[in-house]
Amino acid sequence: MTRTVLAADFGGTHLRAAVVDENGRVLARDERPTPTEATAASVTAEIVSLLRSVAPGPGAAPSAVCIATAGLVDADAGRVILAPNIPGFRNLPLTEPVAAALGIPAFIENDASAAALGEFRFGAGRGLRHLLHATLGTGIGGGLVIDRRLYRGAKGLAGEIGHIVIDPSGPRCNCGSRGCLEALVSGVAFAQRARRLLAKGKSPRLAVIAAGREPNGRDLLVAAREGDTAAEAEIRNGGHVLGLGLGSLVNVLNPDAVTLSGGLLGMGEMLLGPMRDALSSLAYGPASGTKVLLSELGDDAGLLGAAAVAFERLEDAGLRS
Numbered sequence: 001m002t003r004t005v006l007a008a009d010f011g012g013t014h015l016r017a018a019v020v021d022e023n024g025r026v027l028a029r030d031e032r033p034t035p036t037e038a039t040a041a042s043v044t045a046e047i048v049s050l051l052r053s054v055a056p057g058p059g060a061a062p063s064a065v066c067i068a069t070a071g072l073v074d075a076d077a078g079r080v081i082l083a084p085n086i087p088g089f090r091n092l093p094l095t096e097p098v099a100a101a102l103g104i105p106a107f108i109e110n111d112a113s114a115a116a117l118g119e120f121r122f123g124a125g126r127g128l129r130h131l132l133h134a135t136l137g138t139g140i141g142g143g144l145v146i147d148r149r150l151y152r153g154a155k156g157l158a159g160e161i162g163h164i165v166i167d168p169s170g171p172r173c174n175c176g177s178r179g180c181l182e183a184l185v186s187g188v189a190f191a192q193r194a195r196r197l198l199a200k201g202k203s204p205r206l207a208v209i210a211a212g213r214e215p216n217g218r219d220l221l222v223a224a225r226e227g228d229t230a231a232e233a234e235i236r237n238g239g240h241v242l243g244l245g246l247g248s249l250v251n252v253l254n255p256d257a258v259t260l261s262g263g264l265l266g267m268g269e270m271l272l273g274p275m276r277d278a279l280s281s282l283a284y285g286p287a288s289g290t291k292v293l294l295s296e297l298g299d300d301a302g303l304l305g306a307a308a309v310a311f312e313r314l315e316d317a318g319l320r321s
């Protein structure tokens, strides 16, 4: 029988849990809405309760559990430092109570780092050695697999690619800097671009689509697809900026491939075309041919990423013993 682990993905809207085997097959799953009113104790209890609901009975016990969560995570200490979208998730020791409740080793990981290892083990990055993964959603996250292992850096912050500065005079970012990649191209950034276009009266189609409410990134895409050239120029510029960021990282890391996941992929070639052009023109020498691959894990990226981290941690423990 193949080994299994419990995996959890703690996002801003949903808490998901699953039993996953070594081949990345999901054997059981469940999900609940993320608690909106929560304390550290109630969040922990909710996670344990959900994990218990998917855990198989005696005789088929999972070997470990890993929880992937948004925000800053000290994975080695098993602690969430800050998860801005999840109430109660601040300086929270998480793995100790989960391990005590379930009776198996428990780990946590930043969700974008977990997604990187998930793509490497089970998805678009299978068989590669070095991988740069970017999550393109409300914000921009990233993860690094170097020499077939997840790279966490000195303080567990490696892969925060959303906060590389592209334009020092650009818009203010959540982190306090100006012109970060995330402040220029992300769900939030495209909503801001749409609002600016509307305020300047430059996008007649967008005004009709938003119909009096605040426009968002999806409205910008709809306007662009309906032929609004100003809206299309914003998305294409976002793609170009993304390519500058990823191309710079490719020059530092020389990965086998860049893998991409997240809701912004729905913008299709309007975003990805200029991104690939900028990346390949910026990347140095043979790195200009670095492959860009789309995620194969879809909505399960967080869950399968958490499972991949659990398996890697178990293998590490095996090597050490």
Ligand SMILES: [Zn+2]
Binding pocket: 162, 163, 164, 173, 174, 175, 176, 177, 180, 182, 183
């Ligand atoms: Zn930033």
